[in-house]
Amino acid sequence: DAGVIQSPRHEVTEMGQEVTLRCKPISGHNSLFWYRQTMMRGLELLIYFNNNVPIDDSGMPEDRFSAKMPNASFSTLKIQPSEPRDSAVYFCASSLSPGLAGAVTKNIQYFGAGTRLSVL
């Protein structure tokens, strides 16, 4: 398996522009996570999906951020309009989560290589 694939690897844009980050999870995984990593705040969970449904978006910083998962093999994180303070590395991760309530599994998350976003 190719692992979690993110694109682009690097994105440089100007303030006010729309930015779309893309993620292809590992085939067969049913949970997908978007994280942001900065020096100041470390690794932050933005949103996660289970079976393509957003479960917890409490980490999304503001309305400028939106995420979608139209099918099991693709997700996007969009920032519109982008601001310099959005500059960070954005990671996508996927895992196989239990389908039954109460089931306990290792729940290992596999990370993509990240997208380094610079907003000028």
Add this chain to the structure above:
Amino acid sequence: GEDVEQSLFLSVREGDSSVINCTYTDSSSTYLYWYKQEPGAGLQLLTYIFSNMDMKQDQRLTVLLNKKDKHLSLRIADTQTGDSAIYFCAERGQGGKLIFGQGTELSVKP
């Protein structure tokens, strides 16, 4: 609430042992994890431990879990320069998400 704490930096000499410590708050966590992040890369799972275990060994890595004190440690024996990276401790939170610590930057000097 769920929270994971780690020290930010550790520096060791090549060949010495490294011990990275972590404390967590959720006593109901079933699994705890150690991830490694090399420069410019994503996080890679190093090892994990189930909460009913006290210790897990995997080659140069030893994980110790003290449930009473909610303390987790990662020991790397015979540390090499290639072990220089950021190490993240994580606990399994509600709904399948992971709660990560801030990461410990390990620097290995030759």
